[in-house]
Amino acid sequence: MGSRRDAEALVDALGASGAALRPGGEEDAVGGCVPRIVAVPPDPGAAAALMAAAARHRLVTVARGHGTKPVWGGVPERCDVLIDTGRLNGVDHATGDLVVRVGAGTPMAELEAELAKAGQRLSVDAVVAGSTVGGVVATGLSGPLRLLHGPVRDLVIGMTTVLADGATASSGGRVVKNVAGYDLGKLHTGALGTLGLITSVTFRLHPVPPARRFVRVSVEPGDSAAVCDAARALRASQLVPSAIELDWPVDGPPELQVLVEGAESGVGRRAAAAAALLGGRAGVGTEPPEGWGELPGAPDDLLLKLAYPLTGLPEALDVLRSAAADAGVGVAVRGSAGTGIMYAALPRSAAAEEAAVDAVSRLRAAPGDGRASFPDAARAPRPRHPHLPGARDEIPGLALMRAVKDRFDPHHLLSPGRIAGGV
Amino acid sequence: MPEPVRALIPRLRAICGDDGVITDTAQRRTYESDALTYHAAVPGVVVLPTGTEQVAAVVRLCAEHGVPFVPRGAGTGLSAGALPRDDGVLVTTSRMRRIHEIDIDNACAVVEPGVANLDITRAAAPHGYYYAPDPSSQQVCSVGGNVAENSGGAHCLKYGFTANHVLGLEVVTPGGEVVRLGGKAPEAPGYDLIGAFVGSEGTLGIATEITVRLTRAPERVSTVLAAFATTDAGGAAVSAIIAAGVLPSAVEMMDALSIEAAEQAVACGYPKGAGAVLIVELDGPASDVEAYAAVVERLCREAGAFEIRAADDPDERARIWKGRKSAFAAVGRISPAYIVQDGVVPRTALPDVLRRIAELSARSGIRVANVFHAGDGNLHPLVLFDDAEPGAAERAAEVSGAILDLCIEHGGSITGEHGVGVDKACHMPAMFGPSDLDAFDRLRRAFDPQGIANPEKLLPTPRLCGERPAVRKGEHPLVAEGAGDVF
Numbered sequence: 001m002g003s004r005r006d007a008e009a010l011v012d013a014l015g016a017s018g019a020a021l022r023p024g025g026e027e028d029a030v031g032g033c034v035p036r037i038v039a040v041p042p043d044p045g046a047a048a049a050l051m052a053a054a055a056r057h058r059l060v061t062v063a064r065g066h067g068t069k070p071v072w073g074g075v076p077e078r079c080d081v082l083i084d085t086g087r088l089n090g091v092d093h094a095t096g097d098l099v100v101r102v103g104a105g106t107p108m109a110e111l112e113a114e115l116a117k118a119g120q121r122l123s124v125d126a127v128v129a130g131s132t133v134g135g136v137v138a139t140g141l142s143g144p145l146r147l148l149h150g151p152v153r154d155l156v157i158g159m160t161t162v163l164a165d166g167a168t169a170s171s172g173g174r175v176v177k178n179v180a181g182y183d184l185g186k187l188h189t190g191a192l193g194t195l196g197l198i199t200s201v202t203f204r205l206h207p208v209p210p211a212r213r214f215v216r217v218s219v220e221p222g223d224s225a226a227v228c229d230a231a232r233a234l235r236a237s238q239l240v241p242s243a244i245e246l247d248w249p250v251d252g253p254p255e256l257q258v259l260v261e262g263a264e265s266g267v268g269r270r271a272a273a274a275a276a277l278l279g280g281r282a283g284v285g286t287e288p289p290e291g292w293g294e295l296p297g298a299p300d301d302l303l304l305k306l307a308y309p310l311t312g313l314p315e316a317l318d319v320l321r322s323a324a325a326d327a328g329v330g331v332a333v334r335g336s337a338g339t340g341i342m343y344a345a346l347p348r349s350a351a352a353e354e355a356a357v358d359a360v361s362r363l364r365a366a367p368g369d370g371r372a373s374f375p376d377a378a379r380a381p382r383p384r385h386p387h388l389p390g391a392r393d394e395i396p397g398l399a400l401m402r403a404v405k406d407r408f409d410p411h412h413l414l415s416p417g418r419i420a421g422g423v
Numbered sequence: 424m425p426e427p428v429r430a431l432i433p434r435l436r437a438i439c440g441d442d443g444v445i446t447d448t449a450q451r452r453t454y455e456s457d458a459l460t461y462h463a464a465v466p467g468v469v470v471l472p473t474g475t476e477q478v479a480a481v482v483r484l485c486a487e488h489g490v491p492f493v494p495r496g497a498g499t500g501l502s503a504g505a506l507p508r509d510d511g512v513l514v515t516t517s518r519m520r521r522i523h524e525i526d527i528d529n530a531c532a533v534v535e536p537g538v539a540n541l542d543i544t545r546a547a548a549p550h551g552y553y554y555a556p557d558p559s560s561q562q563v564c565s566v567g568g569n570v571a572e573n574s575g576g577a578h579c580l581k582y583g584f585t586a587n588h589v590l591g592l593e594v595v596t597p598g599g600e601v602v603r604l605g606g607k608a609p610e611a612p613g614y615d616l617i618g619a620f621v622g623s624e625g626t627l628g629i630a631t632e633i634t635v636r637l638t639r640a641p642e643r644v645s646t647v648l649a650a651f652a653t654t655d656a657g658g659a660a661v662s663a664i665i666a667a668g669v670l671p672s673a674v675e676m677m678d679a680l681s682i683e684a685a686e687q688a689v690a691c692g693y694p695k696g697a698g699a700v701l702i703v704e705l706d707g708p709a710s711d712v713e714a715y716a717a718v719v720e721r722l723c724r725e726a727g728a729f730e731i732r733a734a735d736d737p738d739e740r741a742r743i744w745k746g747r748k749s750a751f752a753a754v755g756r757i758s759p760a761y762i763v764q765d766g767v768v769p770r771t772a773l774p775d776v777l778r779r780i781a782e783l784s785a786r787s788g789i790r791v792a793n794v795f796h797a798g799d800g801n802l803h804p805l806v807l808f809d810d811a812e813p814g815a816a817e818r819a820a821e822v823s824g825a826i827l828d829l830c831i832e833h834g835g836s837i838t839g840e841h842g843v844g845v846d847k848a849c850h851m852p853a854m855f856g857p858s859d860l861d862a863f864d865r866l867r868r869a870f871d872p873q874g875i876a877n878p879e880k881l882l883p884t885p886r887l888c889g890e891r892p893a894v895r896k897g898e899h900p901l902v903a904e905g906a907g908d909v910f
Contacts, residue, residue: 096662096771097800119668140610151610153618154587161862169862170855175767176580177799178836179573179622180843180854181881182863183586186618195614207668232528236551238642240708266710309529309607340609369591369606396603400596400870401613407865420612 010037013057014081017049018042028082030062031075031377035082042087044160044168044199051197052166054081055413062415063193065105065132071378072139073192077417085134088199093118098205099157099174104134104198120205123149125293134198140190143293144243144259147235147338149206152189158202159185161195164409169196176204187404192418195408209261212242213271214285214292217278218253224314224321227254230278231337232310234258237277239270244338247291250330256337257289296334297345302356303379306335306342306363308370313340316370320344320359327355340370353381364394373420395421425510427490428467435470435512438480443518445469454513457500458560462845466493466507471518475593475601475631478514482629483599485512491875494625496536496568499560501763502844504572504624504880514629516567522546523632529607530637531590536567536630540574543635552637555582558840559748570630573622575840578704580798581672582638584840586621591634594620597627597871606634619866624842625877627870641706644672645716646740649701649723650694650730654678654793657699658774660726661797664703665770667722669715673704674798678777680757681750681792681805688753691746694730701728701797702747704740750794751805758790758807760816762823766830767839770800776829780804789815789822801839802830828853843881851883 007023014021019042024035041047054061059080064070066086085105092101095118102111108126111133115121125143126136137159142151149155158172161184171184188195219227231244234256242261248254256278260270275282295303306316317333324331329352335342346352356374363372371394374380395401398421405412405423417423424446435444445451446468456463472478485492491511498505507513519535522542526532527550532543540561543554557576558564564574570592575584582588591605604620605611620627651657657676664671677685679698685691693700703719705712720731734740754761768776777793784791792805804826808819827837827850837843837850851860863882870876879887 094769094771096666097769098665099769140615150583150587153615154583163858163862167858167861169859171859171862173836173854174834175769175800175836175839177575177584177767177796177801177839179575179584179840180836180838180847181851181859182866183573183618183622184862184866186586186615187866189615189618190610191614207665207670210668235530236527236639238639238708240639240641262708262711263714265714266708269710270708307608307610311528312608369608371608371612373612395612397611397613397616399600400602400616403869403872404614404616404619404866407869408862419614423613 006036010081013059014039014050014053017053018046019050024082030064030079030082031071033076033079035062035079037080038082038084040084040087044088044162047083047088047197047199048162048166048168050083051162051164055165055411058411058413060413060416061197063134063138063197065135066107066130068128068130069135069139069141069376072376073418073420074422075377075417076415083197085132094174095120097174099176099202100205101158101174101200101202102133103200104132106133107131108133108136115205116208119208121208122155122203123206124152124155127293127295133201137189137198137201138191138193142341144245144336146336147244148240148242153186155203156185156189156201157204159188159198160200161188162197162199164196164411164413172202174202193415194405194419194423195414211264211267212259212261212286213267214288215258215260215271215274215278215282216289217256217275217282219256220253224317227256228310228314228337230256233277234274235338237273239274241274241338244336245292246333246335246337246342247289248333250332257292291334294334295343295345296332298347301345301347301379302352302381303374303376304344304356304360305373305375306344306370308340309368310340312368312370313337313342316363316372317342319362323355323359323362327351329355357381424467427488428510428512431484431488431490431512432468434484435468435481438484439470439472439477443471443473443477445471454495454498454507454515457495457498457503457505459501459503459844459846462503462506464507464509466513467509467511469513469515471515473518475595478629478631479595479599479601481512481514482595482597485875486597486599486873489873489875491878493877494571494629496565496571497539497563499564500568500572500842500844501765502838502842502846504842504844504877506845516565519631525550526607527552527637531607531634532637533632533634534566536565536570536633538566540564540566540569547637548640551640553640554588554635555638556585556588566633566635567630570621570633571623571625572842577673577675577796580674580796581670586618588636589617589621589633590636592617592620592630593632595629595631597873597876601631624844624881626867626881628876643709643712644704644706644740645712646734646743647703647716647719647723648693648732648743649703649728650697651699651701651726651728654699654777655774656727657701658777658797660701660723660728662771663722663726664719667718669718671703671719671798672706673702674796675702675747676700676795676797677747677750678793680790681754681794682746684753684757684792685746685750688756689745689749691742691749693746702743747794754792754805754807758809760808760810762806762819764802764804764806764823764826765838765841766802766827766835768800768802768830768833768835770798772833772835773797773800776802776833779829780826783822783825787818787822789819791822796839799839800835802826845880845887848879848881848883848887
C-alpha cells in the first residue's frame with residue numbers, strides 16, 4: 001500500500017529509468033492488489049531501464065494498457081510497480097507490404113483508423129472497447145473474425161519485448177514469411193505479461209473487403225444442438241463466412257449471426273445462400289447486430305468461458321443452461337459458434353455463483369478436449385467457493401509452462417500467478 | 424561408433440525391436456543427410472520407433488546417458504536440420520504413419536508424425552476438405568517434419584503456414600516425458616506452447632501425434648499466367664494487385680534464366696521472349712474468384728503483360744504450374760552445380776533487391792536464376808556455377824551469402840521456409856542481436872536443460888561458424904527419384 005515514504009524509496013530505485021512515476025492508488029488496483037507505484041515509461045528504452053532497475057530491487061511489475069481487462073487471467077500475487085504502456089505508442093504502417101508495426105500502448109481504435117486510410121485492417125476484433133494493442137495481444141482475446149483469420153497469434157509476425165532482467169528481445173520480423181528463430185511472439189501472446197513486457201508488435205494485415213453482409217436468423221426451437229448444427233453446416237458450405245456468431249440473450253431465442261465479406265458482386269448471393277441454408281426467416285443487413293463481438297452481459301456479471309470442439313459445444317451449453325435454470329438465474333451467451341469459443345454472463349447473485357461453480361465443476365469432470373473456465377479473476381465467483389475446481393488442476397503441459405516461466409523470469413517478478421495454473 | 428552410443432544399442436533393441444534399430448554402417452550411411460546433401464554425417468545409430476511409448480523410451484534412455492538425439496521425418500529438409508551426429512541417436516518417424524482420425528464434424532485430422540503431408544489431403548478429399556500447407560515436397564515430406572520446420576508452400580500467402588493449422592500436439596520432451604498440448608478445442612489454458620514448438624526444428628522434442636485443421640476445398644480455383652518483358656514490370660503488376668485489395672492464394676514469379684531452364688527441361692510452353700512470368704492463383708467463392716480474376720488480368724495488362732493465359736480446370740492449371748514446379752530441377756540441366764538460397768524481403772523491396780542481385784551477378788560472373796514467391800517476398804535465387812572451375816564454388820558461395828545480406832539490409836529474413844538448421848545457424852547473429860538469441864536460448868533450455876535435442880541446430884555455436892553454405896550438384900535427389908518437386 002502506497003505510503004509516501006515507500007513511494008519515495010521506489011522513486012530512488014526507479015527514477016533514473018526516465019519513466020514518470022507516481023504513487024499507486026485504489027484506482028490502479030489489479031484485482032484488489034494496489035501497486036506501490038505507477039510508472040509510465042516514455043519509450044521502449046526507458047521501459048527497459050525501468051524493468052532492469054525493478055529487477056535489481058526484486059520488485060514485481062505488472063503491465064497495463066488502458067486497464068480494460070485488468071484482472072484477465074488471475075490476480076497477481078504481488079504488484080510493486082504497475083507499468084502503464086500508454087506512451088509506448090505509435091503506428092509504422094508499411095502500406096504496400098500489408099504490414100504494420102505498432103507500439104503496445106496504441107489504442108486499437110487509433111490503429112484501426114490509421115489502417116482504414118489505406119483500405120486495410122488488422123483482422124482482430126477489439127472485444128473490449130478501449131483496449132490497447134498490447135492488451136489485446138497479452139490477453140490473446142479474439143472476436144468474431146477469428147473464424148476466417150485465426151486468433152490474434154496467427155496475425156503476429158514480429159514482437160519486441162523487455163524481459164524480466166531488462167534485456168530487450170525481438171523475434172520474428174517485418175515479413176510475413178519467416179522461419180528464422182523460435183516464434184516467441186506466439187509464446188508472449190496470451191501470456192498476460194508473465195514472460196515479458198510487450199513494447200511493440202508487428203502484424204500482417206488484410207485489405208478491407210469491398211462489401212459485407214450480416215445474416216441473422218433466430219434458431220427455433222432454440223436448443224443447443226440445433227444451433228450448433230446450423231453453425232457446422234455453414235462452416236461446411238462454400239460460403240466462406242468471415243464469422244459465425246451466436247447471441248443467446250437471457251430471454252429470447254438464440255440468434256445465429258453470420259458475416260459474409262468479399263467482392264460486391266458476390267456478397268448478396270452468398271448472404272442469400274446463407275439465409276436459405278439456415279432455413280429461418282433470415283434478415284440480411286450491412287450493419288453489425290447490436291453487441292457484435294462484445295462480451296455478453298453487464299460489466300459486473302459473472303463471466304464464464306467455454307472453449308470446445310464444435311461437436312462438444314451443444315452439451316457444454318446445455319450443462320450451463322440447465323445449471324442456470326435449476327438455480328433460477330438467467331444466463332446470456334455470446335461468442336463464436338464457428339470456432340467453439342463462447343462467453344456466458346450471469347447477473348451476480350449467490351444463486352448465480354452456485355450455478356456457475358456447479359456448471360464449471362460438471363463440465364471439467366466430463367471427458368473430452370473442451371474446457372470451461374472463469375477467464376476474468378475480477379468476475380470469478382468470490383469468495384472462493386469450496387467446490388470450485390482449483391486453478392492449478394488439469395492443465396496439460398503445466399510443468400513445461402513452469403519451466404518456461406522459470407527461464408524467462410527466474411525470480412518471478414512479472415505478474416506472478418496471473419496465468420492458468422498459477423504460473 | 425563412439426562408446427556411449429554403442430552401449431545403448433542393446434537397450435534400444437529392447438525398446439524398438441531388432442528391426443527397429445539400424446547399426447549396419449552401409450544402412451546408417453543412407454541417413455547421413457537430409458535433402459541438403461552438402462552437410463553429411465553418419466549417425467551413431469538409427470532407431471525406427473512405431474509409437475509414442477517407444478519414442479519416449481528412446482528419448483528417456485538418451486536423457487539418462489546424456490546422449491544427443493536427432494529427430495528425422497522423411498529427410499526432405501533443406502537446411503540440414505536433420506543432420507545426424509556420429510555420437511548420437513537418429514530417431515526417424517518413418518514407421519509412425521497412421522492416420523488416426525479424419526474428423527469432418529470438427530474439421531480436423533489426428534495423425535502420426537510420419538504421415539506424408541499429401542496423404543492427409545487424400546484422406547480428407549472425399550469429404551470436400553484438404554490440408555492447406557503445401558510444401559513442394561508434399562508427396563513425401565512428413566507432417567512431423569512440417570511441424571518441426573513450420574513448413575509453408577506456394578499457397579501460404581493466403582492460408583498461412585503449418586503453425587496456423589496445428590491444433591494439438593502430443594510431444595515427447597527432451598526429458599522423455601509425454602505431454603499433450605492443445606487438441607480439438609481452441610485456446611488451451613496457459614502458454615501457447617504449440618506456437619513455440621512449431622518451427623523449433625527438433626530442438627524442443629519430438630511430436631508423436633499431431634492434430635491439424637482441415638480446410639474446406641474452395642468452390643472455385645482460377646490460375647492466371649502473365650508474361651512480361653522484365654521482372655520490374657512483373658513486380659509492378661504484383662504491387663498493383665495487392666494495392667487493389669486482392670488476396671491471391673499464390674503469386675509466383677520466374678525470371679528469364681529460370682524460364683529458359685524450365686523450357687529446356689519440361690517444355691512448359693511459356694510465352695516466347697518473356698523476361699518474367701507471373702503466376703497468380705485465386706480461390707474461394709466463385710463470385711469472388713471471377714471478380715478478382717478480372718481485376719488481376721486488367722492490372723497485368725496495365726503493367727505491360729504481353730500475353731495472359733487463364734486456367735479454370737485442373738489440367739490447364741497443372742500445365743501452368745509445370746514450369747514453375749520444375750524450375751529447380753531444371754536448373755540442374757543448364758548448370759553443373761548450384762546453390763539454392765532462401766531469403767525474404769518486404770514485397771515492396773523486391774524490384775530493388777532483384778536489381779542488386781543482377782549487379783552482384785554481373786560483377787562476379789556468377790549467373791543467378793530467380794524463382795520466387797513474389798506475393799510474400801520469398802526469394803529462391805539459384806546461384807549457378809561450374810564446380811570444375813577453380814574458385815567458382817567460393818565465388819558462388821559469396822554471391823549466395825551476399826544475397827542474404829541484401830535480405831537483412833532490406834528488413835527481411837534469412838529464411839522464409841527452409842529453416843535455419845545447421846546451414847544458416849551462423850547467419851542468425853546477422854538478423855538477431857545477442858539478447859534476442861539469448862531469449863531463444865531460454866526457451867530451448869526450458870524444454871531441454873541438458874542440451875541433447877538436436878544440438879547445434881538453429882542457434883549459432885562457435886564450432887559451426889566459418890562453414891560454407893550448401894552446394895548441390897545436378898538434380899535434387901528427391902526429384903531424381905520422381906518423388907517430389909522442389910521449390
